[in-house]
Amino acid sequence: MPSDSGSVSSERLDASIPGAFPEGNLSQTHISTTHQSLTQALYARRAEYTRPRHVRIKVGSWNVAGLKGVEQDIAAWFVDGKGIEQSLAGLGISEPDAKDASAKESISDQEARRTSLAPTVPIHDTAAVPSNEEVGLYVLGLQEVVDISSATEALRPYTDPSVANKWKTSIATALPNGYRLVAEQQLIGLLLLVYASPEVHPHIKSVSTTSVGTGLMGYMGNKGAVTARIVLGETTRLVFVNSHLSAGADKTSLERRNWDASQITSRTRFDPITDAMDLNQGHGEGIGDEDFAFWFGDLNYRLEGMPGEDVRRLLTVHTRSYDQDTAEDAKDNASTSGDSGYSSKRDSEDAIPLPPELDPSSLHTTIKSLLPHDELRQQQKAGKAFHDGWEEGPIRFLPTYKYDVGKVGVFDSSEKRRGPSWCDRILYRTRASRHQYSLKAKELEAARKKDEEMKAKGLDHAADDEDVLYDYDPDTDGDKNDSYDEYDEQEDPEPEIVPTKAGFSDEFVLETYSSHMRVISSDHKPLEAVFSLKYDAVIPELKTGIHQEVARELDRQENEGRPSVTLVVDRSTGVATPENKDTTESSFDGVDFGDVAFGKSKRRNITIANTGRVPATFGFTDRPVDKSQPEGVFPPWLRVRFDREPDGPANSSSNGLVEEYTLEAGDVCSAELKLKVDSPDMVRLLNEGTSCLDEVLVLRVNDGRDHFLPLRAHWVPSTLTRTVDKLIKIPEGGIRKLQHQKPDCEGVRWSVPREIFRLTEVLEDMTERTLAEWDMTGHEVDQENAPWQHNAAWPFVSQVKEEEDEEVVAGIIEALDCDEPFERAFPATMRPKTRLEYVAETLLLFLRSLQDGVITKSLWEKLEEGIATREKSKQQLDRDDEKMWALEILATAPNHNATFLLLISVLQNITNQIAEAGKSDPSTPRASTDLPASPRASVRRRTLSKIPDIALRQLIHRNYATVIADVVFRGTSAEKMREKDRAVRKERMIKVVELFLKNEDDGTA
Template identity: 65%
Template sequence: MPSSNSDRSFTDRLDATIPGAFPSSDGNQSSTHQTLSQALYARRNEYTRSRNVRIKIGSWNVAAEKGTEKDIGAWFVEGKGIEKAIAGLGVDESQDDDNLESVPAQEARRSRKASTVPRRDDGTLPGGEEVGIYVLGLQEVVDVSSPSEALRPYTDPSVANRWKSEVQNALPEGYKLVAEQQLIGLLLLVYASPDVFPHVSGVSTTSVGTGLMGYMGNKGAVTARIVLGETTRLVFINSHLAAGSDKAALDRRNWDAGQVISRTRFDPITDALGVTQGHGEGLGEEDFAFWFGDLNYRLEGIPGDDVRRLLTIHTKTLDPEPTEDSKEPRLSSSDSSVTSKSPSSTSSIKEDAVPLPPELDPASLHTTISCLMPHDELRQQQKLGKAFQDGWNEGPIQFLPTYKYDVGKVGVFDSSEKRRVPSWCDRILYRTRAAKERHDAHVKEQEEARKRDEEMKKKGLDAPGDEEVLYDYDPETDGDKTTGYDDYDEYDEDAEPEPEEVITKEGFKDEILLEYYAAHLRVISSDHKPLDAIFSLKYDAVIPELKASIHQEVARELDRQENEGRPSITLVVDRSTGATTSEAAPTTDNDFDGVDFNDVQFAKSKRRNITIANTGRVPATFGFTDRPVSKDQAPGPFPSWLTVTFDREPDKTDKSSDDNLHQQFTLEPADVCSAELKLKVEAIHDVRNLNEGSEQLDEILVLRVQNGRDHFLPIRADWQQSALARSIDKLIKIPEGGIRKLQGQKPDSETNKVRWSIPREIFRLTEAIEDLTERTIAEWDMTKHEGDRAPWQHNAGWPFVKDSRYFEDDVHEDTLAALYEALDCDTSFDAAFPGEVAAMQRLEIISEVLLQFLRSLEDGVVTESLWKDLEGGIVARERSRQHLPLDDAKIWALETLSVSPSHNATFLLLISMLQRLTNEIVTASRPDTSSSRASMDSLPSSPRVAVRRRTLSKVPEVATRQLISRNYATVFSEAMFRSGGMDQLKEKERNLRKDRMVGVIETFLSEDDALR
């Protein structure tokens, strides 16, 4: 992700706004699997086919001259404008061109509205459909010295469109533009033929500005990268380097070239299979690179007049005086004496004399160029290792300098006051991967030699007698003959060019051959002459259909081989288990490949078993890992309502080899283990979400095998609606028959009619508790033995407060679940108790159900708003120290609650039950008053009970009532009242609020003010 502006350096911010600055790079790129790539590459012969393509590269500085675009099709596409006698590499001078328009006639008709190429020119270089890829690099398509013109490319696309239109019109039908990049005056266009275009991919273009301030685009380069046949990377660089003939200008040209190399970055390559190969590439990672343009390197150390005098010998014959035999005399290939000897010597040569070879003729163009090339700055800088030294090559220069000519003239060098030295400013260089690797290897060898030399000198081996073992390293001179370049002063004109074999980055074998390297002297619309180079490239092209087929075969084979050596387990769901004595066997759904718990209700456990077997050939370590969850779900391998227990102990490890595995188990080959999945919904928030439909009993567990594949185990169950976790306002609308009668509906969806004054579930529970309390006390009186103490005699909170071990190990789980089921279905509680169960045990279990039901109420019996009103009145009386009589306190509390009739009625029903139970127990305790104070030892530990020994009455019966009332008030205040913000209160304030809640209930359980 790009950093913010505040975190970026000045250079980074400048790069984002200056044309041709550093391109952005994306570090989040994926790469192909190495093993798969190697296997696929090993079968490359099966999905590649050899192809040949001609690449024509043209370069021209149009000097912002109007009308230059009219010449582009003629010289670049059709190969016209060549002066054969002095054209360049590969040009056949034997072809007859007597019909070609003469130089004077051509210059006389020069116009900005038409092509300046000579008429009756049939074209000398290959063009049209003979070329598969056309690459055109133009410089100064706008006037870079004019600020308004320099900004035009960013606001007006007409400049580029004008050139593209001319090129497209000149190209044969079907050629398509595959890459385009412009940087102010630099324009790069790449076209492909209909046969080549389908094999072009990985197109990426970029630009680097090196002009003003080192970043502006008046100088710099535009670059394109394409991939041919998914095997061969081609890079095209069109550049315009710093101008000038002094030492500072030369250094700046070298700096410009270095900046282009270091700052050019291309987008990552994505192959036909959608696999991204590595990160963005820079220069040097391609298979073939072509660098062309106005490099601006001049002739150094030689007077300009001398250069002009030498070259004029070869240009003046282009414009001979008319003769009687022809009105348009031409320099023909038969006039070898003109090009090979000076004019003064031609009269002395006999007609039957054998012409001298160009390299032996002191007056030939070959000799002139050979004399001038040692002064060429580009060749000099290459030899010195300061620019273009890392593998860049150039075809032999056999043409006149391309700069500077008078506009409109074929062979007239700069006749202005500056009289610039003619130079080969425009060049086309190329580099293969093999040449770059040879250079890098040589640099590495030199560096290693330097280090060895320094190490030996440190050891004192520089004595005269040891000179023969030292490495003589001089960074200023070493490498003159080992840079990969031949001596530029010598040419072997008779040698036939040989194709160069190159192993590409993808490992394929390609061949490249430079066929032509020529200048178009007869194009006169600019002060630069255009030049082009034609390369023949033989490459292996991937056939996408074959590669996709081989890719699938290789992937399947690798997968098979890998699976045989990877841990492998089989997960089997035991569909025959899960039915206990109290539940029906699960139904089988053949379409569901997972664990189905069927119908699930609150507080009822359901169990299913799975079997895990190691079916591989190596030990398998596995465990359940964290499943993907939403923000409302608890993290971890299992949801809150599911637990998993294995039939063996987990592996003993200090730290799991997989941090996501909370427990891990290892099975040897053919070993088997089982796991029990227990589903039990008992968290009230889960009940509420399941009732509302915002949560489902539907999960996918992830069983992870280390170094193997993940197994996914779907879990599902059907939730049975529960009366728990609802509000009183909803419960009073449930019709007779219970909440299950509305399965799949909201409680008030059938009708909005209020059916009950209080929830029927609470009414049934309180009624059962009152009845069972009376029966329990009566049975105790009939069955007790002498010395036995009743539970209410040592537990002032009985039957609502019980020892924590009472429900330990889910001993009453089935009974509790059956009671909740009876509430939901509005059926008898008696059926929930198996066999003969004593009234006392029934009472204690139903009492627990009542408390759980009250705790689950969405808004409580006393809602948050009602409690706020109650507490406000209590606090006001506390501050004023006002004491209300008992009856007045009850009336005030009921009036406050009366704003919500259903809550008020429920409150009174519960108070009535507690009053009746208190009276029953106090009455039953009268014969044995000595134990009343002993009940202090059985106060519930949570919630806090506000009972203090010094407040108890000395009258045993009154003390018993006080203890029972306060225990009941403490237990039921926690279940009935709702108060927001309790967690934010300090402990003292929180305890004070709880005391106030207890006091409200205790008010209704007391008989007179003296007991309050």
């Protein structure tokens, strides 16, 4: 049977698009197919919404040996590009200007003034590599920022932030204005920092960092790696690995280094990201899934098979001073390693200089003779480590390890006299090079299997045997890095064209690879590489426009013979008015709700018309969302109401529609979209910026095409769902005043969150006004329904909900957010009693929304531990002693303590006001057996005082304690506890509140 060409082409397209839907989902529902078609068409036009960008990436690596003051040098070499000795520098370093070279501080002067309190780089040095604004991404990997030789430090499961802070301070001071830290990860002595320029930072997304410990027991952090993943322009994945591998010069140490590298590769996992087509991958990425990877650090690979003393003598020839006066002394000491300075004596001016590669005494020749003994290159060639596509720039600089601290070119003169080695390395790998390695490995494996099959058949490798198609020699095949022997290291590399995972073509080239020999504050020399990357970046505005064009084009391509409807947004609701300035007309092709605040409803209308020739049955269906968003037909903050009843009872039809509506040809209906954010969880996500009010509704027409209705709204910050520590830093003017800055960037301004203070203040005032009004008019107007007579939890438990006043609480929150008077939140005709009940409801809402609570989880755990201990031992403390014990615990969090005591004081004041009003109210019960109802607390009346006034206070206190305990305490999630344990914990919380509420003369409740 002939294949369906359309189906085949579709499958090929699916397979070629990164992030395409899995096969199992292609036929799940019509919406999946429609969304995929839209995505494919958008992807096909990616060239229209991307623009080329260029970034220079500087990668630096330095083992600082846990020494003090080394951070003084970070600005000079890493940011300013100084500290390079050009004659021994490396790839991409040109000879210095004669004037600059003569002005640079001499080596002897530099070593003489060395101190841990100032930079050690030469005075009057100039930049020899790209620096400052020339670099778009600064990536710094440090090793041994703490003393990892200490068992205490090596076994610490956490990091000391003060260590990283001193490095960040030094770098931030040196970087040009506008550079921002975009990634940071520390593991004991390993520290990785990534900074971006103001031009590059907006294009960085999906930042993820992680760490892998491979030290003691294979998991401790004294050895291992810290890693960061970023995505540039939504198209290009970059991974940075800063590692410190096992030390030692023996074979076992070499094998452990290889094992460390394999563990880092296999155990590193990043957070899932969304690719260029906005399709969530659903799983984390690892090393190897990126487009460009950079692996750097102290890899600790040594020179194999060469006595360290011989290497020291050989290299010391090139570290002698240029100073003519000391040339003879340097010559006499050529066989020792105690000389400082650089390079061999120059040829006389009359001699014709030889090219370095032809001069047997040149540094180039010396390095070239040593590199075949480099363990890293040997392991790559043997396919044991870093062989799967990893590359390194040409090494044209002296070994970076090990030098005497404070000396420019003196190799280790300690008792151990360690042999010089290129321990510090910067490797890189492109997606293309890894792909080429994979193809080569598959070819070699196929050849090996074929060769084994031939041998099993009794065939040999005779050249005249035409049946032998493959000849595999395990001793020679698979040497991926044979090119090292033939690599001409004088040739500067050409830009490489790299196809990315997102389907773009980037240009990548290594510009410089050099060590900073004139930095003398550590026994390692800093190493850096500068890369140039040209990539295509998605421009969000262009992508949005193309997305709309593609959607409209797909609309036009639908079969006109099928049922069709037209979806029209009612723009009349978007006309700007003095009262509604956020709904101005715009080019946005969807429903724009404008600015949205907590609890404030926003309504917009849409019209649906049957513009076809046959009846059309339609309804909203599930939205295409990623796993981080709640599923369903509508987001939780949206309600849709049609102006007609559905065709039948609500149920999920075969087309995924919960409710269906049918329009005859030419018929029209409308729907109201109501947006309201009243969930504290949603408020928290919006405040933190991890969620937004942008959505796309899908209107499905049976046997027709889907319509996509974009929604958008701008969330304005709210004081809800914050922490006490953040709220006390908000200045006058409210949270809205901090639209473009974080609250924690301000200093502490209040001992108690101002919002709680304002609410409690108006709560007391409203209580006084309500009781005064009752005292003046209540006896005549409403004698049987005094507000406290039937409800001991009043005003915190009430029945004030009315349809027309549903947003009063939202108005009160708005007044808090904007630091405005509360009066505008209430209708002019609303009585003080009703206003009071709304304020009380708002206070409970505010307290419940605090992320850390008034009594934090840690404070409650200490309180509960003491209570449980006394319950177990049946020990009872005097009330004052127990109160002092509780205050000592709360005092460890002063702001939380002050907030709690403020609430207690307000509750006591309200209780006193109600009790006093009850004395003057003839309708108030005068017997302790005839008391108000207790809606929030179970109270045995016989446990109350026989004195009516005291009994009333006890009953109110018990109800208030029950209400407040629900909102001020934070503890282990109740879902994880048994019902009995939840009840015990709740009772303990209530008792803590009662402990502070009860007066001396209240008796025992």
